[in-house]
Amino acid sequence: MVTQLALVNGVASPLDQAGLALTDAGVTRGDGAFETVGVWDGAPFRLDDHLERLDRSLSAIGLPATPRDDLRADIERVLTDQAADGALRIFVTATGTRIVMLTLPPARAPLRHLVSQPAPWIRPVGTYAPASAKTMSYGPNMAASRAAQRAGGDDALLLSLEGLVLEGPTFTVMWLRDGVLFAPDVALGLVDSISRRALTEIAEAEQLECRSGHYTVADVLAADEVLTCSSVRPVCPLSRLDDHELPVDTPLTDRLGTALDRRRRSAVGVDP
Numbered sequence: 001m002v003t004q005l006a007l008v009n010g011v012a013s014p015l016d017q018a019g020l021a022l023t024d025a026g027v028t029r030g031d032g033a034f035e036t037v038g039v040w041d042g043a044p045f046r047l048d049d050h051l052e053r054l055d056r057s058l059s060a061i062g063l064p065a066t067p068r069d070d071l072r073a074d075i076e077r078v079l080t081d082q083a084a085d086g087a088l089r090i091f092v093t094a095t096g097t098r099i100v101m102l103t104l105p106p107a108r109a110p111l112r113h114l115v116s117q118p119a120p121w122i123r124p125v126g127t128y129a130p131a132s133a134k135t136m137s138y139g140p141n142m143a144a145s146r147a148a149q150r151a152g153g154d155d156a157l158l159l160s161l162e163g164l165v166l167e168g169p170t171f172t173v174m175w176l177r178d179g180v181l182f183a184p185d186v187a188l189g190l191v192d193s194i195s196r197r198a199l200t201e202i203a204e205a206e207q208l209e210c211r212s213g214h215y216t217v218a219d220v221l222a223a224d225e226v227l228t229c230s231s232v233r234p235v236c237p238l239s240r241l242d243d244h245e246l247p248v249d250t251p252l253t254d255r256l257g258t259a260l261d262r263r264r265r266s267a268v269g270v271d272p
């Protein structure tokens with residue numbers, strides 16, 4: 001099991017004793033950006049990708065980048081002598097507070113049943129600056145998860161105002177049809193998922209065609225297999241979307257999931 005540790009501006013405490021000033025903009029307004037990095041057998045997967053996305057998120061909401069050396073020193077410290085799975089969480093608030101912590105992997109049930117929910121706060125890239133940013137203001141995402149759970153699902157499938165399929169509140173959604181791997185266009189304002197990027201690379205290496213574009217729930221329902229994934233979740237096949245059962249046979253999803261797990265647990269994709 002990983003040793004849970006938090007660093008706030010470089011000062012270390014056990015996770016359950018770390019604290020933030022009540023006046024910090026991260027507390028008062030949820031103002032800042034964050035990253036959740038999967039740690040597999042003690043090593044972070046695609047850390048550079050996460051640090052670059054953090055900088056893009058900060059820039060999108062008008063905040064300066066955090067000095068990379070400080071962040072890397074904190075990350076190295078929380079990961080020293082760790083050999084188990086965990087979640088490396090990084091937050092940078094508008095007050096300038098830098099939080100780096102290592103926690104146990106989130107204990108979550110597999111996502112089997114998603115319920116469509118509107119996500120009017122997600123707008124296409126180019127229509128306003130924060131589009132696609134992974135900001136600390138996740139209230140709307142969490143409200144959509146709860147609404148989906150009240151409707152009997154495990155979580156939500158977020159749809160744009162126009163009815164286009166986007167993503168889950170904390171995970172990416174992809175599907176396969178006739179041997180093609182589909183995903184919604186990131187330019188619709190989705191979080192640019194790093195596990196989705198890794199899955200696309202794996203699929204391309206296995207000679208599967210990959211397409212991204214504008215799709216509706218009907219497109220997803222016509223799929224042979226539908227999957228969810230995030231940096232701290234394995235690939236999980238979906239069995240139900242709204243009131244519709246999905247195919248139970250998921251050979252390609254299983255293959256992609258196994259290949260991703262292998263990459264996460266090997267040197268492939270781990271930054272030097």
Ligand SMILES: Cc1ncc(COP(=O)(O)O)c(C=O)c1O
Pocket residue numbers: 036141167168169170171172190191192193194195196229230231232
């Ligand atoms: C809204 C949203 N979409 C997608 C993802 C998946 O991104 P990643 O694969 O980089 O974890 C996340 C992860 O936190 C997310 O919050």
